[in-house]
Amino acid sequence: MSTMLKFQVDHLSFFYGAKRALTDVTLAIPERQITALIGPSGCGKSTFLRCLNRMNDTIHGTRAEGRVLLDDQDIYAPGTDVVDLRRRVGMVFQRPNPFPQSVFENVAFGPRVLGTTSRSELEGIVEASLRGADLWDEVKDGLKKDALSFSLGQQQRLCIARVIAVKPEVILMDEPCSALDPISTLRVEDLMRELARNYTIVIVTHNMQQASRASDTTAMMMLTDDRKSGTVIEVGETKQVFTKPQDKRTEGYVTGRYG
Amino acid sequence: MNTSSRIRLSEFAVEALVRVAGFSTIGFVLLIFLFLLREGIPVFLQVPLDNLFGTRWYPTFDFFGTLPLILGSLLITFSAIVIALPLGVAAAVFVREVAPNWAREILKPMIEVLAGIPSVVLGFFGMSLVAPLIRTTLGVPTGLTAFTGALILAYMALPTLISVAEDALDSVPKSYRDASLAMGATQWQTIWRVVVPAARSGILTAVMLGMGRAIGETMAVMMVTGNAARMPTTLDSLFRPVRTMTATVAAEMGEVAQGSTHYHALFGIGIILFLITFLINLAAASAIFQKRRRGGLR
Numbered sequence: 001m002s003t004m005l006k007f008q009v010d011h012l013s014f015f016y017g018a019k020r021a022l023t024d025v026t027l028a029i030p031e032r033q034i035t036a037l038i039g040p041s042g043c044g045k046s047t048f049l050r051c052l053n054r055m056n057d058t059i060h061g062t063r064a065e066g067r068v069l070l071d072d073q074d075i076y077a078p079g080t081d082v083v084d085l086r087r088r089v090g091m092v093f094q095r096p097n098p099f100p101q102s103v104f105e106n107v108a109f110g111p112r113v114l115g116t117t118s119r120s121e122l123e124g125i126v127e128a129s130l131r132g133a134d135l136w137d138e139v140k141d142g143l144k145k146d147a148l149s150f151s152l153g154q155q156q157r158l159c160i161a162r163v164i165a166v167k168p169e170v171i172l173m174d175e176p177c178s179a180l181d182p183i184s185t186l187r188v189e190d191l192m193r194e195l196a197r198n199y200t201i202v203i204v205t206h207n208m209q210q211a212s213r214a215s216d217t218t219a220m221m222m223l224t225d226d227r228k229s230g231t232v233i234e235v236g237e238t239k240q241v242f243t244k245p246q247d248k249r250t251e252g253y254v255t256g257r258y259g
Numbered sequence: 260m261n262t263s264s265r266i267r268l269s270e271f272a273v274e275a276l277v278r279v280a281g282f283s284t285i286g287f288v289l290l291i292f293l294f295l296l297r298e299g300i301p302v303f304l305q306v307p308l309d310n311l312f313g314t315r316w317y318p319t320f321d322f323f324g325t326l327p328l329i330l331g332s333l334l335i336t337f338s339a340i341v342i343a344l345p346l347g348v349a350a351a352v353f354v355r356e357v358a359p360n361w362a363r364e365i366l367k368p369m370i371e372v373l374a375g376i377p378s379v380v381l382g383f384f385g386m387s388l389v390a391p392l393i394r395t396t397l398g399v400p401t402g403l404t405a406f407t408g409a410l411i412l413a414y415m416a417l418p419t420l421i422s423v424a425e426d427a428l429d430s431v432p433k434s435y436r437d438a439s440l441a442m443g444a445t446q447w448q449t450i451w452r453v454v455v456p457a458a459r460s461g462i463l464t465a466v467m468l469g470m471g472r473a474i475g476e477t478m479a480v481m482m483v484t485g486n487a488a489r490m491p492t493t494l495d496s497l498f499r500p501v502r503t504m505t506a507t508v509a510a511e512m513g514e515v516a517q518g519s520t521h522y523h524a525l526f527g528i529g530i531i532l533f534l535i536t537f538l539i540n541l542a543a544a545s546a547i548f549q550k551r552r553r554g555g556l557r
Contacts, residue, residue, distance in 0.1 A: 053441060055437065055440065055441060058436070058437070058440060060360075083443050083444070083445050084443065085443075086440060086441055086442065086443045087442065087443025088443075090441060090442060090443075091437075091441035093434060093437060093438065093441075095434065097432070097434035097435060097437070097438045098438075099435055099438065099439075099453060099457070100435075100457055101456070109439070109442065109444075109452065109453075110442040110443070110444075112452075113439075113442070113443070113444040113445075113448045113452065114443065159438070162438070162442065163441075163442065166442050166443055
């Protein structure tokens with residue numbers, strides 16, 4: 001299977017102040033596929049994910065070493081437009097975080113900050129995005145309702161709609177289902193499959209079934225031997241990682257004996 | 260006497276003391292309130308209402324029209340808020356969202372110190388510096404105007420407004436900021452479109468508290484507003500002298516005959532002022548309550 005690579009992460013290390021959180025992560029993320037990051041808690045999965053759109057920049061005193069190439073451009077190179085980077089690489093967070101505004105305002109937020117002002121154009125984008133997030137039928141009669149009045153599963157799909165409204169190239173998902181019930185979780189997974197036709201998706205998950213069900217590529221992260229920072233110990237096609245893991249530690253983790 | 264009974268005795272004494280202190284505080288507040296009512300109510304019975312809410316305040320000729328005083332207070336209070344709101348919100352945004360950590364550590368205590376400047380000092384400052392400046396730059400006959408009062412009041416309301424608004428901004432969940440930034444919004448877009456609107460009810464509370472402070476302020480206002488009890492109904496009223504409710508009470512209470520209608524009228528003004536402040540505080544409290552209830556949903 002030959003696929004284009006969206007991200008190429010090259011010997012990335014990351015620091016919170018003096019504390020090293022990631023060591024020497026090297027990973028290729030294929031375009032228009034779902035890549036899952038798995039591994040025990042505290043091994044740097046979320047930190048790594050947040051390196052891909054430089055969300056860690058919002059935390060004071062953080063620093064990255066190494067290169068992260070997005071379409072062959074190093075996003076940590078000096079002079080990178082971080083705002084534009086984040087438009088291209090959107091993010092869905094662990095807890096649904098819609099703004100305390102109406103459904104419409106939530107989805108229209110991104111297009112608005114990018115300069116769309118025409119009401120009809122916004123309406124078109126909102127409908128398309130909500131359809132894209134498989135939410136339109138549930139909210140079309142309540143676009144003016146407060147986003148926080150919907151269920152958590154609906155809120156999370158609203159957050160996905162909000163992200164696709166700015167037409168990113170990549171969607172990062174940081175344990176998007178950890179606050180959701182099993183049925184909502186399945187709906188989000190179906191949605192991810194649907195979205196992977198047009199978007200590159202990187203998802204952090206603690207749920208092994210989710211990784212094996214929903215992803216194409218799986219990267220296993222672990223603490224380094226000195227147990228001070230995280231790194232990627234194995235990457236491969238999801239099926240292979242789950243059925244014939246190369247690394248003993250991966251085998252232990254995916255079979256539930258470890259971590 | 261053994262140790263345990265001694266402990267019990269001291270426990271009882273402390274408890275009793277705390278209880279007396281607590282109840283007497285409530286008692287004093289109630290007594291003051293009753294006193295205000297006892298001294299103020301008669302004016303509403305002695306003076307016909309069309310006189311009492313008329314447009315002329317000449318107590319020596321039995322004209323007790325409080326309207327110019329009420330409007331005077333409202334005019335400078337609202338003008339003060341119009342001046343203080345944008346400045347205060349901008350300052351709060353700067354302190355909370357923009358300033359580097361070291362600057363925030365310096366600015367926050369400085370803003371709180373500002374709240375402690377005695378109002379007579381601000382009044383003196385307004386009288387000797389702001390008023391002449393207004394007279395010369397605006398070319399008005401006197402610098403002691405409603406606008407001067409509004410400026411000084413805005414200055415007085417700012418520390419409270421900034422502190423409370425800053426707390427409101429601080430309590431906006433980080434997840435809102437993250438969501439906005441992760442969609443490619445700039446820092447400014449995030450602040451103006453997400454953080455400030457989410458802190459709306461807190462900012463409203465800040466405004467109400469600032470207003471409560473401004474409308475009850477006496478000394479500084481009396482020193483800079485000229486104290487002419489004219490109806491502020493013309494367009495240029497903002498740049499003419501006015502007289503507020505508080506300044507009227509403060510200026511006239513000293514020379515009024517105790518028990519006269521004028522004396523009761525001054526307490527009547529106190530009642531009106533109390534009602535207005537009470538309504539403002541009520542509005543502020545209900546805004547806080549709404550925010551809590553909303554927060555409870557999540």
